Amino acid sequence: MRFMMIVIPKGYEAAAPDAVPSAEAVAKMMEYNKSLQKAGVLLALDGLLPPSTGARISYKDGKATVTDGPFAEAKEVIGGYWIIQVRSREEALEWAKRAPMSNDEIIEVRQIHEMGDFPADVQKAAEGFSDLPNAAAARP
């Protein structure tokens, strides 16, 4: 089973567009990433630029409205994620507990829905997915 560990760093909602983590924080994070990799559980990971460089698109009556970051009303924003493959929810929680987070930071752990879990009609609706750019990435 796969889980996404979503990092919600403290204060990231207000971080400057050019904010970068300290070398010390990065070194600690690399050590943690390495431990995930050595345990054979790490599938993917990424860090996200601050929300002030992003945008939110909201939808109403078929109309999409773009609001540039930072998002004044947001209290918690995503800073990055890991995707891990483990054998139980508890194992995912244990890995999350080991992450080098600072005071009041949060990691949200969520299981990934596998295509095989969906009922047949949903799977049918997902057909043609392989034509998306995602699939093209698999081509050398």
Next chain:
Amino acid sequence: MSDVHRTIEAVWKIESTRLIAGIARVTRDIGIAEELAQDALVAALEQWPEEGIPEKPAAWLMTAAKRRAIDALRRDQMLEQKHGEVARELELKQQRLADALVEILDQVIDDDILRLIFTACHPVLAMEGRIALTLRLVGGLTTLEIARAFLVPEKTMGQRIFRAKRTLSEAHVPFETPRGEELRTRIGSVLAVVYLIFNEGYTATSGEEWMRPTLCEEALRLGRILAELLPGESEVHGLLALMELQASRTAARKGPEGEPVLLLEQDRSLWDYTQIERGMTALRRAQQMGGGAGSYALQAAIAACHARARSAEETDWERIILLYDALVQISPSPIVVLNRAVAVGLARGPVDGLDALDHLGQEPALAGYHLLHGIRGDLLMKLGRFAEAREEIERALAMTQNRQEQVLLRKKLNEMPKE
């Protein structure tokens, strides 16, 4: 199971490999190391529900194992004293062991894990012993979990593990990473164990289920661990690529009723393209290291041809035949020749396919192998030779123990036009 027990189990699965590997560096015997680690687990099961999960569970377990080791030594000491050994010397021995275990507490190194893997996959053991020990010591699975995965009673699996540990101990197998020439063959043994675990999961040989995903995931995890520990070995990346590419089709291999769906009939939109990407990356790594002609890398390259084709019709069969030709050169197994014949049948038509199969009829290794007859049946059917096709499929049906495969073959028989 209570929440805290599930948490302890999770901690065990994360920590047990390093714990056993670290202790084994001191005890030089993985059987004893595992017992001590198990003792530590028992202590955790007793104390953690009361006291809560410790902040550093790994260090806690290692300390508990150390205490048990010293207790065990004291017991031995009393026995040995009867044999007249000087008490002072034994005290020193006890102190040394305690010191050594304290020292390894924070520095279990990659080499320890590698030594553990090489020892569990030692050629002195029967293959099933290697598989069981690897899942137990490196995978952190319980005996019951391994027994369930292989559909044998827990007791049988327990005995298999016990015998394997005893064999290692009796043969005085050193706890070390082989060097030089021996390293090559021993890596081969490790990779074979991992791939057998994968295949047992990917194509369950018997029983109700067509796949047992737990074993596939476990093999993939072992493959990723090995790629970290032996980054310079191209075949490790080749095997990882092969497993990722095959496993990427998991969701598409099972129909709504749980029946198997064969590669060419699969709905390719259900393939896991992020997993395919991981497989392609591992394959490129193997090839860049100059390992493209290795057995696993070639098989991965064949799987990659399928992964790249948007539909079954777009498959580059001629390239697949070339890859099989290369594979026949290095591992001329009848199964490889059989698979090559399938590719020939698809690339150049059923007559050529049957031709490529004909050399295999007398192959003793394929006697009783249902796929040979299944494939021949398919090709004959395409040629409209239904009576012969029916005969072949019936033969295949009688040879397989897997119920889902039986269902598939029966369906073919039912759909075959009468002549």
